[in-house]
Amino acid sequence: QKEVEQDPGPLSVPEGAIVSLNCTYSNSAFQYFMWYRQYSRKGPELLMYTYSSGNKEDGRFTAQVDKSSKYISLFIRDSQPSDSATYLCAMTINQAGTALIFGKGTTLSVSS
């Protein structure tokens, strides 16, 4: 079993739809959870950063962490064609020197 599982998609939605992206993980020691967005032929860029369980909202993006289920989600409201990219979840045990473990990424396409 991989440490972080993420459905690679692809996921295709019409403009304005609500998008739900998810990851599951096996290591209960993970405490810090991130979502990165990666456009084609670009490096990943950080979208959301959360610690432990709960929700975090930033504009059209909401990140949820459910540590009891070992499940994290990213919701995108009012999706736009510019949201078309690969979304990578990542997580780490602590801030002091442990590397990020990434999921495979979900490819999202938003059509106008």
Added chain:
Amino acid sequence: EAGVAQSPRYKIIEKRQSVAFWCNPISGHATLYWYQQILGQGPKLLIQFQNNGVVDDSQLPKDRFSAERLKGVDSTLKIQPAKLEDSAVYLCASSWRTGEEAFFGQGTRLTVV
């Protein structure tokens, strides 16, 4: 603020040849990472530096890969000899400190034929 710079952007080599990638992190960032991203997969950490010291190189194939960070600033990643399975994008990232937001460069796309 300038971002993480990487060069070259693309490289094609034959198997058993050697190749080197260069990274210039954001000024002042103490932590530097090299990740390998194979097509269809998430990035995998190869090596992490704190200033010019190695923090984690547990997933670096040390028989063929080497990396250094001179004077705690620029870094080079070398592969010698390359194998077909080394075809991937090599991403460099940096952060102020370990665990804080990592900023990624655009990557070097390596094709081994």
